[in-house]
């Protein structure tokens with residue numbers, strides 16, 4: 001079912017590619033849905049959400065987008081690109097430290113003309129500090145005459161979630177065309193919007209695809225409760241005729257590898273495996289971690305040999321240049337650099 005909600009319609013369908021060498025190495029049939037190839041701001045999953053959110057901002061007469069995240073937020077980078085495209089100002093607010101160099105997403109944010117507001121944590125919960133900072137920054141810009149539209153972390157509110165509801169319908173049709181209508185779909189879970197949208201969309205159309213999320217940061221009872229509430233909010237807001245059943249949430253919580261965006265050897269190995277076998281770049285915070293999870297799931301027998309798997313590549317490649325990750329890669333890769 002399509003919703004009669006205004007969106008920008010600037011994205012084409014993204015392709016699904018078969019990964020032959022990875023499939024051979026893992027003994028599964030591995031496909032990749034290329035949501036990293038969306039065409040603005042270096043691509044990624046947030047553009048599907050921003051199609052709805054930026055249109056809403058424009059309809060409300062906004063002149064500026066403000067959003068929040070970590071300092072290296074991919075969502076912030078894509079928001080900055082959309083603001084640039086539609087002639088709006090943009091600011092990203094993060095409780096984070098400056099890494100000492102303007103690299104990765106932060107560099108790209110500035111190229112898009114976006115302001116970056118970084119505040120070192122004072123020890124209170126990040127959400128509390130962020131809310132305060134968003135209020136004070138919004139006031140500053142509104143005093144200057146801007147009309148601010150606030151986009152929450154990851155674009156994950158009811159409206160943004162429709163972007164992945166739409167993706168679910170696209171995915172189901174593509175899987176049928178490929179002859180893999182019952183494949184397992186792997187999605188990286190951060191602020192939950194992508195998973196929630198896919199869950200609701202697949203359920204609403206009674207798809208036979210099986211959705212498995214891989215959490216990239218600690219995901220406990222509270223997170224499951226949040227996901228249930230969030231899915232119900234989207235369902236109620238848009239009148240979806242379905243029942244959200246938390247027993248259907250299939251989220252792997254054991255592949256977090258220390259915490260959000262921490263460098264990890266297994267994640268770097270997964271990134272190198274996909275890069276060297278398929279010529280495709282994953283990222284160290286989300287998709288590399290999810291692929292390391294897939295590899296473990298295959299070796300633990302959670303994914304069966306021969307199983308059809310569609311991995312959603314949600315983008316994030318600029319994160320490879322984040323100093324903490326790049327420095328670890330450098331230690332492992334310098335043996336192949338020959339300085340004559």
Ligand SMILES: Cc1ncc(COP(=O)(O)O)c(C=O)c1O
Nearest residue numbers: 074190191192193194314315316
């Ligand atoms: C590259 C990438 N993949 C996956 C995600 C997770 O998506 P969500 O926040 O909707 O759970 C993000 C979120 O920022 C991301 O940047």
